[in-house]
Amino acid sequence: MTPDSTPDTPAVACTGLCYSFGDTRAVDGLDLSVGEGEVFGLLGPNGAGKTTAIRCITTLLPVPAGMVRVFGHDTGKDRMAVRRLLGYVPQQLSADSGLTGRENVELFARVFDVPRRERAARVAEALEVVDLADAADRLAGTYSGGMVRRLELAQALVSAPRLLILDEPTIGLDPIARTGVWDQINAVRAATGMTVLVTTHYMDEADQHCDRVGLMHRGRIRALGTPTELRRGLAERQGADALPTLEDVFRDVAGSGLDDQSGGFRDVRSTRRTANRVG
Incomplete structure (x- = not known):
């Protein structure tokens, strides 16, 4: 427990979160x-503000x-x-294809300041958790798409985080x-009690794996609850x-998703690059 927290302190709390890029309000009073x-799923069409919100939470974007x-x-x-x-x-992919899985x-581990005396054991444990121990000394460039994503999960887990944030994993x-x-995400969560915040466009994943979901559109949460609710x-x-599907709920909240708020050329290009590299 941190000095500023109590047993009822939420893992993440956003209050009136706003963030703009020039004249474009990407996140607009997010609570x-x-x-x-x-396991919380943050859902919404491209351009809804999900990734911007994630970057604010991870401190990659500064907020007041x-x-x-x-x-x-x-x-x-x-x-x-x-x-x-x-x-x-x-x-976007964070693994380096020119390094082995272990080196990645x-x-x-060094970036997240894992103590030197613990580093080798923590790296080995992270690779074991995601079932990559046998491939640890192969170049990541030889990995399949699923292995690459599990390697990135190991990278995120090596610091033993209390909160795991996954953007379209x-x-x-x-x-x-x-x-x-x-399977790997759920196994780690069951073993550690870790909190997971995930964005995904796969409604079946959100329905099956998320305890609650928030449907985000035009920078705000428009619907919140368990998938069943x-x-x-x-x-x-x-x-x-x-009973409708979660995809039906998504369409009801976001509409067609084909208007001018649904992301731009850079969003499409980034998504396709990632898909092509893990495919």
Whole structure:
């Protein structure tokens, strides 16, 4: 427990979070609370503000004091304390194909200031957890897409984070590889009680693995609850006999997703590059 936290302190608390790029308001008064130990899915169309919000939470984008807290630490005042609590797998690939799996994880161990005397054991443990021990000394460039994503998960886990943040962790993977990545995430969470905050466009993943989801559109949370609660709520509003899917809820909140708010050329290019590199 941190000096600023109590047993009821949320893992993540955003209060009126705003962030703009020039005249474009990417996040517009976001209020969000993620409980310690839960898997929370942040869903929404491209351009909804999900990745910007994630970057604010991870301190990669600066925000004023009072807008974001991680386990009680204010990201505007104590960025380094927040970073020590985090593991982060970005949407863009972070593994170096010219290094072995072990060397990639060792690099992150140094970046996250894992003590030198513990480093080798922590690296080996992280690789074992994601089932890459046997491939640890192969170049990452020889890994399959699913192995690359599991390697990035090991990179994020080597610092033993209390909060794991995953931005589209299974983008571009086939269904078997997607299942494998989630198996590893769930195993680590079950063993450590770690909190997980994930963004994904795969509604089946959110429905199956997330305790709660927040549907984000135009910079704000528009619907919040467990997947079942959101599906039942839509059924009641529509007077439907059959329970709709989470994808139906997504469409109800976000519309077609084809308007001018759904991301630009750079977003599409970045997503495709990531998908091509892990495919």
